[in-house]
Amino acid sequence: xxxxxxxxxxxxxxxxxxxxxxxxxxxxxxxxxxxxxxxxxxxxxxxxxxxxxxxxxxxxxxxxxxxxxxxxxxxxxxxxxxxxxxxxxxxxxxxxxxxxxxxxxxxxxxxxxxxxxxxxxxxxxxxxxxxxxxxxxxxxxxxxxxxxxxxxxxxxxxxxxxxxxxxxxxxxxxxxxxxxxxxxxxxxxxxxxxxxxxxxxxxxxxxxxxxxxxxxxxxxxxxxxxxxxxxxxxxxxxxxxxxxxxxxxxxxxxxxxxxxxxxxxxxxxxx
Ligand SMILES: NC(=O)c1ccc[n+]([C@@H]2O[C@H](COP(=O)([O-])OP(=O)(O)OC[C@H]3O[C@@H](n4cnc5c(N)ncnc54)[C@H](OP(=O)(O)O)[C@@H]3O)[C@@H](O)[C@H]2O)c1
Numbered sequence: 403x404x405x406x407x408x409x410x411x412x413x414x415x416x417x418x419x420x421x422x423x424x425x426x427x428x429x430x431x432x433x434x435x436x437x438x439x440x441x442x443x444x445x446x447x448x449x450x451x452x453x454x455x456x457x458x459x460x461x462x463x464x465x466x467x468x469x470x471x472x473x474x475x476x477x478x479x480x481x482x483x484x485x486x487x488x489x490x491x492x493x494x495x496x497x498x499x500x501x502x503x504x505x506x507x508x509x510x511x512x513x514x515x516x517x518x519x520x521x522x523x524x525x526x527x528x529x530x531x532x533x534x535x536x537x538x539x540x541x542x543x544x545x546x547x548x549x550x551x552x553x554x555x556x557x558x559x560x561x562x563x564x565x566x567x568x569x570x571x572x573x574x575x576x577x578x579x580x581x582x583x584x585x586x587x588x589x590x591x592x593x594x595x596x597x598x599x600x601x602x603x604x605x606x607x608x609x610x611x612x613x614x615x616x617x618x619x620x621x622x623x624x625x626x627x628x629x630x631x632x633x634x635x636x637x638x639x640x641x642x643x644x645x646x647x648x649x650x651x652x653x654x655x656x657x658x659x660x661x662x663x664x665x666x667x668x669x670x671x672x673x
Contacts, residue, residue, distance in 0.1 A: 403544045406430035410549060411464035413457045413479055414471035415446035418495060421522035422468060423449045425552030434460040462486045466545050467511075469494040473667045480507040487511040491542040493531075493549065497568065497660075498667030501532060501561055507671070512541040516550060517564055519571045527554030528571040532561035565664060569657035577652050582607065 408431050412419045415435040426433050427450035435446035436457050443453040454460055461467045461483040467490060471479050476496045483492075488510035495516050504513035515532040522529075529550045534540060539558060550556050559567060582603050589599030613622050627634040 403548050404430070405548055405552070408432070408466065408545070409434065409464045411436070411457075411460035411467045412446075412451065413460060413467065413469050413483070414475070415442050415449075415451065415453070416470065416472075418518060418522060419468075419470035420445060420449060421525075421527075421553055422470060422495075422518075422549075423451050425522070425525060426549060427451065429548075429552045431549070431552075434463055436460050457482045458486050461490070465491065466549055467492045468549065469496055469499075471496065473498050474670070476667075477507070477671055484508050491545055493546050497572075498664040499671075500664070500668070501534065503668065503671055514540060514543075514546045515561065515564065516546070517567055517572065518550065518553060520575050522553040525553055529554055529556050530559050530564060530567040530571065531556060532564050533558050534561070565660040566657055568660045569653050572660075573653070573656040577649065578607070 405426065406429070410426050410431045410433050412423050412426070412433055412435045415423060415437045419435065419437075423433050423435055423446055433446075433449075433451040435443070435449075435451035435453050436455060437443050437446060437453070438455065443455070447453050457479050467483065467487055469476070469479060469492065473496050476494075476499055484507065487508055490511055491514070492504070492508055492511045493514040493516045494504055495518055497517075499515065501513060501515050504511075504515060516529060517532075518527040518529040521527040527550070531539075531543075531546060531550065537560070540546075543558075547556050585603045585606070586596065586599045589602060590596055594602070610622070617625075623633075623637070627637060
């Protein structure tokens with residue numbers, strides 16, 4: 403399926419909204435974007451979108467409506483567009499807004515719950531789309547999938563796994579950024595200039611990302627850890643600090659917090 407000639411509304415042209423506009427425009431879609439502040443609208447226009455402050459006008463004109471506002475702004479946007487999206491395809495990336503909330507607040511629309519991540523800024527989002535109970539993808543899955551493929555990869559998962567996805571794929575870039583920063587410091591401690599250390603770490607992340615596509619991370623580690631070599635010495639030292647436990651705990655803490663936040667969003671949306 404091609405997006406050329408398809409009109410997509412992006413409601414809330416903020417950080418994620420802008421990344422999505424960039425992807426959609428590069429795929430040939432016509433984008434109508436909204437925001438409240440002049441800077442938001444000007445930025446979206448520079449990315450190639452038509453702009454308006456009216457969410458309902460943007461939604462009325464579009465075949466696909468993407469909601470990319472913060473959770474606290476979801477109720478006002480949903481109330482504004484509900485009368486004009488019946489029969490249309492709507493994809494929300496709003497954290498904590500479940501399919502049940504979408505179906506309750508946007509009755510008659512073909513609703514999708516989508517969770518991209520910050521990789522969208524460089525078109526490398528790891529995006530999940532929620533399956534409905536029974537594994538159904540919904541009425542118009544191709545359009546939604548194609549739209550989010552413009553900013554990276556797309557995976558369909560049962561809705562009950564969306565919080566786990568958010569903890570791993572949503573918060574993961576933060577965890578890896580911490581690792582990257584620590585490795586840079588290690589390089590600097592060993593005598594490398596900061597710029598060279600940063601460049602080496604960026605390249606290292608790219609290489610490891612490609613390598614673990616085709617081999618298990620444990621296999622990669624074993625390939626590098628030659629007997630009595632430098633890597634096994636570093637690993638031995640690292641294991642004193644239980645790095646695996648630290649990472650698993652980080653993901654689980656993010657997961658628990660995500661569940662709490664989802665509850666807060668749900669309570670805030672109750673009439
Ligand atoms: N950031 C991430 O990594 C990430 C990842 C996955 C999902 N998400 C979800 O994506 C959503 C957006 O996050 P973000 O980081 O992109 O936030 P953001 O940069 O604050 O963008 C939100 C945008 O919504 C606009 N907005 C607010 N109320 C509006 C309204 N009534 N009508 C039209 N536009 C309105 C704001 O425009 P003005 O500034 O002009 O008011 C702002 O540009 C959130 O729900 C978040 O949970 C974010």
